[in-house]
Amino acid sequence: MDVVDAHCHIISEDPAAYPKAPIGGKQSEWAATRPVTAEGMISRMDETGIAQSVLVQATTHYGYDNSYVLDSCRSRPERFVAVGTVDPLRPDAAANLKATVGAGGLAGVRLFTSGSTVPTQGEWFVAPETFPFWEQAGELELPVCLQMRLGPATAQLVELLERFPGVKVLLDHIGYPDIAASPARAGAEVAELAAHPGLHLKLTHRNLERLRDAGEQAWDFLGPVVEAFGAQRIAWGSNCPAAEQSLPELLALAREVLAGLPERDRQEIFAGTARRLYPSLGDHES
Template identity: 30%
Template sequence: MLVASRRAFLAGAGAGLLMAAAGPRSEPDRLLIDTHLEVWDLDPKFPFGHPERPDLRPEVAAPIENQVAQMRDYGLDFAVLVNPRYYSWDNSYIADCLRRHPTRFVAHGLIDPEDPRVADRLRHWVVEHGFQGMRFSPIYHPDSTWLNSEAHYPLWREAERLGAVFNFYILPHQMPMLADMAARFPGVKIVVDHLGKPDLRLRDPWPEFRKMFALEKYPQVWISASEPYELSLTKRYPYRDTIPLFRAVYEEFGGRRLIWGTGYPRPRWELPMEKELEFVDEVLDFYTPEDRERLLGRNALDIWTFPT
């Protein structure tokens, strides 16, 4: 997700950071909320321990200070911090970031979905540390059925009670399990990451991709319509092979059910911030001006409670 495809960053880091620092600010009156921002540091007091790949380590840091600077340079108002998988189920770095910058961020952590006390872990991070939700990644467990197991009913009931938000990094064939939980627990707000992760390597990705469309009938579900480089086969801006996917999700869910997120702060490997915004403002030219306002900020206000 973060390391192998980004080694090229190291060769041009200095120039890239200078360009980012000099980048243009966004429109001054536009609300901008980055709804998916993973940050990490190399400070040993926040040890790494990826749950599936314990030896995996980031090659460079992407600390919270980089995001604060990027928000200033581009006029971003708020961001949703998401604990990267590097830290496994330890959300301490994200909690530290939230504590140090309480007026800029809300936070999502990670908790082990197979922990028998998973509902208790949710309560701990929400009540004790002020987190507003959790991210779950069934994509790493493609054959598992924990997502809609009865063992998870207490977790979802606790999320309803706490007002917690769940975002999911999920494969298309897992969408029916998520739809089952959305029907059972309408009080839990749900965000589907990375446009539902359609697989363009398939000869015909559309039958699997359309499984996500069953979630449209649940008004508490939003789709993260962002990070096209996660999906593209060309890996070249403007990622034209992804545009039909973005259009289809827009036509199915409408402009009120889409949100935007970049994934990480400086250093930016795939897209500098000005290109992130250009992709929404110009490449996806089927959005109306109101759609863009909603996608880039206003819809997030319906999901999270940001600092005032």
């Protein structure tokens, strides 16, 4: 089966060429203890049987400096596309966004509003100052990965999706729904968001581990979510090396949890959705 990893991170061994500059000034633990270079990622992909990957900026290591993911994609365009972190609050955000895409540029962008080093959920991603950014992203048909936590900020997400229905928003880690507390309740909350056609889901180990632990109740989440969104709006990402498991283990986890889905749905989740979101991947399909 064709596999595209829609979410992995790389870190250079050359801090002089690619200096550390984490958002908020705090480096993530995984970036310090188990970094993987672009070359190392290719080795892991080959070991796992993964054709291509989306290099998502390691925001908690490089902040807004996307040099390393861009350089890595330019050197191996048959294996990688780049998603870089940007600041949509910049007065020149729209012009800057337009300048970063295209041949040899970013295939998508990421807004980092919450995470292990940013525990307080930011709601600035829908501030009026960001509207030119969102308008430009829509005009460019550029996917925007949104790292956020569902909950109090879900209202802001809905506001964004309603205001900019043409923008493709890819919700990292599905917004960390609380599957462990109640797969059914979490599934219903996520499925409700499918009413917004621009919203896509990125399924990673942060969700898959909870679903594996839920056993048969995993389908109380997966059933309504897949039915509401369709597999065509769900993409798998490993989150390697932020995840502690190896890349083969992360892919095996996904295959185990999703084994009950029809093959056509698994094909979409493991590759088809990513290839539509990032058309340049299709130019190098193996």
